[in-house]
Amino acid sequence: MNTNRKRLSVALGTLFVLGALGAATQFGHIHGPIADAQADAAAPQAAEVDVAPVVAKQITEWQSYSGRLEAIDKVDIRPLVPGKIVAVHFMDGQLVKKGQSLFTIDPRPYQAEVDRAAAQLAAAEARAAYASSDAARADRLIGSNAIAKRDYDEKQNASREASASVKAARAALDAARVNLSYTDVVAPVAGRVSRAELTVGNIVSTGASAPLLTTLVSVSPMYASFEVDEQTYLRYLRGTGKKEVPVELGLADESAYSRTGAIVSVDNRLDVSSGTIRVRARFDNADGALVPGLYARVKVGGGQPRDAVMIYDAAVGTDQAKKFVLVVGKDNRVQYREVKIGNLHDGLRIVEKGLQAGDQIVVGGMQRVRPNDAVKPRAVNMVDIARVTKPAA
Numbered sequence: 001m002n003t004n005r006k007r008l009s010v011a012l013g014t015l016f017v018l019g020a021l022g023a024a025t026q027f028g029h030i031h032g033p034i035a036d037a038q039a040d041a042a043a044p045q046a047a048e049v050d051v052a053p054v055v056a057k058q059i060t061e062w063q064s065y066s067g068r069l070e071a072i073d074k075v076d077i078r079p080l081v082p083g084k085i086v087a088v089h090f091m092d093g094q095l096v097k098k099g100q101s102l103f104t105i106d107p108r109p110y111q112a113e114v115d116r117a118a119a120q121l122a123a124a125e126a127r128a129a130y131a132s133s134d135a136a137r138a139d140r141l142i143g144s145n146a147i148a149k150r151d152y153d154e155k156q157n158a159s160r161e162a163s164a165s166v167k168a169a170r171a172a173l174d175a176a177r178v179n180l181s182y183t184d185v186v187a188p189v190a191g192r193v194s195r196a197e198l199t200v201g202n203i204v205s206t207g208a209s210a211p212l213l214t215t216l217v218s219v220s221p222m223y224a225s226f227e228v229d230e231q232t233y234l235r236y237l238r239g240t241g242k243k244e245v246p247v248e249l250g251l252a253d254e255s256a257y258s259r260t261g262a263i264v265s266v267d268n269r270l271d272v273s274s275g276t277i278r279v280r281a282r283f284d285n286a287d288g289a290l291v292p293g294l295y296a297r298v299k300v301g302g303g304q305p306r307d308a309v310m311i312y313d314a315a316v317g318t319d320q321a322k323k324f325v326l327v328v329g330k331d332n333r334v335q336y337r338e339v340k341i342g343n344l345h346d347g348l349r350i351v352e353k354g355l356q357a358g359d360q361i362v363v364g365g366m367q368r369v370r371p372n373d374a375v376k377p378r379a380v381n382m383v384d385i386a387r388v389t390k391p392a393a
Contacts, residue, residue, distance in 0.1 A: 050364030051328050051377035052385065055310045056357035059345050060246075062301045063236070066342060067226025071217035071292040072282075073189045078212060079204040080182040081105060092195040095219065095288075096187045103185035103196075103213055107202065110180040117176040121169035128162035135159035137244045191218040192288075217292055220285035224249055224261070224296045227276035237266050237279065250297040251289075257299050259283045309355050310348035312386045315363045316341060325355065326362040326369065328377055334362065336371040347386045 017128055051096035087104035138155040141147035187193070194215040198204065228237065236245055261283035270277045281298060283290065301329060316339065317324050327335045339354030355361070360377070362369065363385055369375055 017321040039224070046079075046332070046374045046376040047365060047368040048376045048378055049328075049361050049362045049366070049369060050380045050385070051375075052312065052363045052380050052382040054351070054355050054357065054359050054361065055348060055382050057308065057310075058305045059308045059350075060301050060305050061343060061345060061350070062248075062299045063228070063232050063343065065226040065228060065298045065300065067296045067298050069290050069292050069294045069296050070225050070280075071191070071219075072221060072223055073191060073216075073218035074292070075188055075216045076212055077102060077185060077187075077214045077216060078210040079103075079105060079206055081110065081179050082205045083109065083183065083203070085198055085200055085202050085204060088113075088196050088199055090193050090214075092193075092194070096190065096193050096216070098187055098190045100187045101184055102193065105183040105185065107180060107183040110176065110183055114176040114180050115174065117169065121166070121173050124162070124165040124169040128166045130157070131155070131159040131162035143167060185213065187216055188219055189216065191216050200369050204303075219288055221261075221282045222258050222285040222290040222292070223264075224281045224298050226279055226281075226298045227271075227274070228300065230270060230275050230277070232300065233266070233270070233277050237263065237277075246301040248299040248301075249281070249283050250299070252295045254296070254297075257297070263300075270331035289367065308345070309351045309357060309359075310345060311351055311355070311361060312363045312382055313344065313347075313349040315361055315366070316349060317366060326366055326371070328360045328362060328375060332375055332377060334369050334371055334373050334375055337361075337368055340341055348382070 018243050020348055024035075083105040084107050085103055089101045091391060096102070101383045104337045135155045135158070138147055138152045142149070165269065194217075196214055197212050202211075202243035204213070226379065245263045247261050247263055249259040250257040261281045263279060264282045265280045267278040281300075315325055317326070321337075322338050323341050324336055325335045336357075337354055342352045344350070362375075363380060363382065
């Protein structure tokens with residue numbers, strides 16, 4: 001009986017102590033290892049995020065466009081005299097110099113015409129010499145009234161007609177020589193020739209039905225034609241003749257822009273349907289790597305260098321129509337910051353409004369935190385992370 005009473009007393013004492021302990025803990029009157037452990041378990045762990053300071057420096061803005069390469073000179077080679085092709089003097093795709101022979105049309109009929117015209121000129125010159133001498137004798141005789149006035153006028157007129165016949169014969173000879181020169185079809189400009197569309201033995205004609213013999217395009221320099229929007233034109237290209245606008249070119253297989261050039265022409269009107277205006281830039285092509293028709297990535301710069309704040313593009317979030325970033329303050333708490341963004345520059349996004357030099361933003365792990373959350377920042381470099389994640393061009 002005594003043993004049961006003792007057990008009951010111990011049980012009641014234990015319940016009393018546990019109840020008192022719970023009440024004390026609830027009302028904050030007990031501090032100790034148990035309470036601290038419970039508090040630690042209840043507090044959320046600070047999320048680890050990648051944090052980087054914004055990049056602040058002077059920049060010159062660039063706008064990127066797509067275009068096509070064009071030859072400065074493009075010539076369709078067609079025959080100027082009819083005849084038979086007797087020789088082709090080039091290989092397909094060959095580089096040729098200005099004045100180099102490309103085709104030969106049978107010159108024999110034209111050489112014969114030159115010889116005939118030369119003979120006619122010689123005869124006309126002989127007649128002109130005789131008529132001039134006869135007119136000179138008439139001049140001497142008319143002074144002594146030894147020749148009738150009518151005969152005198154006839155001899156003077158014959159002399160003038162003979163002189164005119166000489167001019168006509170000389171013109172015919174010049175025309176015959178020009179036609180003879182056309183039998184040697186030469187390159188009007190230096191460049192790269194295409195294939196021969198007609199070969200030896202083919203008969204060619206002139207006029208509207210003249211066949212295409214080949215095409216010729218200049219190699220260096222080369223044009224890149226592209227279209228820019230109205231804002232770019234107003235900011236950078238208006239009055240191009242008064243200032244130089246830097247422009248760079250990259251090909252489809254290049255990640256960077258390997259060539260620099262200059263704007264040489266801006267069209268005289270804006271296409272109202274597309275809101276763009278045609279622009280042409282010129283680039284050197286000494287190595288011949290640029291070929292007309294290739295796709296070209298063109299980057300146009302302009303304006304004076306200005307101070308800018310830039311960030312990693314993926315660090316920008318979208319909240320309906322707003323753009324925002326998460327800024328980490330000195331207390332390692334995340335702040336929501338609305339921003340106005342601009343163009344990309346060297347892989348970084350320009351921030352026009354909302355950030356300033358010295359601000360630190362979350363660039364990795366944004367999905368794990370919300371505004372006012374405490375974070376555990378891990379410092380990274382803004383430029384390095386943008387370079388690593390930069391998409392292939």
